[in-house]
Amino acid sequence: MGQIGISLYPEQTTVAKATAYLEMAHQLGYRRLFTSLLQLSGEKGRDQLAIFKAVVAKATQLGFKTIVDIAPPLFSELEIDYHDLSFFHELGVWGLRLDEGFTGQEEALMTHNQYGLKIEINMSAGTNYVDAIMPFGPRLDNLLGCHNFYPQQYTGLGDERFVAYSQKFRHYGIRTAAFVTAPSADHGPWPISEGLPTLESDRDRAIASQVHHLRLTEVIDDVLIGNAMASEADLHAAALAFFCPYPALRVHPTAAISELETKIAFSEAHLYRGDASDYLVRDTQPRIRYAGQAIPAHDATGTLHRGDVVVVNETYARYAGELQIVLRELANDGRRNKIGQLTDSDLDLLPLLKPWRTFMLKHVKS
Incomplete structure (x- = not known):
């Protein structure tokens, strides 16, 4: 080290x-x-x-x-x-x-x-x-x-x-x-x-x-x-x-973020899924760890922008609990809860995340 x-x-x-x-x-x-x-x-x-x-x-x-x-x-x-x-x-x-x-x-x-x-x-x-x-x-x-x-x-x-x-x-x-x-x-x-x-x-x-x-x-x-x-x-x-333990990106959480979503986002490290999308950084492990737990929809409409942090809600049952970071603007169809946004300082660091690398998210006050 x-x-x-x-x-x-x-x-x-x-x-x-x-x-x-x-x-x-x-x-x-x-x-x-x-x-x-x-x-x-x-x-x-x-x-x-x-x-x-x-x-x-x-x-x-x-x-x-x-x-x-x-x-x-x-x-x-x-x-x-x-x-x-x-x-x-x-x-x-x-x-x-x-x-x-x-x-x-x-x-x-x-x-x-x-x-x-x-x-x-x-x-x-x-x-x-x-x-x-x-x-x-x-x-x-x-x-x-x-x-x-x-x-x-x-x-x-x-x-x-x-x-x-x-x-x-x-x-x-x-x-x-x-x-x-x-x-x-x-x-x-x-x-x-x-x-x-x-x-x-x-x-x-x-x-x-x-x-x-x-x-x-x-x-x-x-x-x-x-x-x-x-x-x-x-x-x-x-x-x-x-x-x-791992490099981290800092996030301004939304006011409506739930206790479970806070735990998903900030309590443990995230693994960037290797079959990477142009639209989303995906960590699929939380959907396994928190399977069956209630994640009601909130802040799930409108447009998602680069740097938005989301948790898939229970209306997308198979993927509920998955943590994602938006890479490219996309419409939110009601199945992704926006729980935060990367800080301005860290938004430029998003391209440095690499598939199969582990990273963390850190909570900062708005």
Whole structure:
């Protein structure tokens, strides 16, 4: 199973605030920490290194695995030789992320470092970067991949490109990571506050939906919140989504939903029937589990729209109890009770449900 993580930028906070944030996240199950050395250049950066070390030490004490972002030019400025990664070992980090790459040979060599440090490479470039590393025999258990985050609105990766870039890493069995953004978080590494997601489509999405989005792509192991100092509510929502047994879509239930329909929709996981229709996602198991129970008709007229969630009622006896999600507009002939509608954030995720995959529905207030 992957891990969920947070980000901290020590030059923009105090050790006390960073410690409190780490402790809160740790209690919720967060175990990865992303931070950056890219801002610690020049004399001012060297002065801030003490704060950085204190934050990393606290994170390590709590059991976090810290990855530090760095670029090749900073190797020269800090007088680090890629043959000798003792600087990072002394920092106490789990590994280093190369924001920009070398030639492939250097990355492969670094994976064989004597400290067991992880070498995380950029997944978002869309080049043959990872292919260039493989001929040099990297130690794969020390090689990780992580996408960028994008502070500037409209610059995040598109969904299809994201999956294509990620699949190259999956092909090699490399552990992958990507970023979501917390609406409540107050800063990132740069003085821009437009969110820090990997995917542009996630920028304005609820944080739980962002996490489920990444899970539904089936190409990401670890999920990281890119901006720092998220609220406890956002941390909790993201953690619940990450540790949910299956990816979930969120639903606004109707006022008339019955107790039995609530149980059918929200109390257990759903299996998307494999002989898939263009009109409906179908889970046929509830009609077996709840066979013979009364499901009177209600909210069963008019037109059903994409994202409507329905339960087949007792007037369609053979299929009564079946849960369905509408994919394409259709007329309701009185045999399907509309019990809810996917949230706006999650409606776009509907195409990511795949036949024979298991998913869940989560109740949210309108």
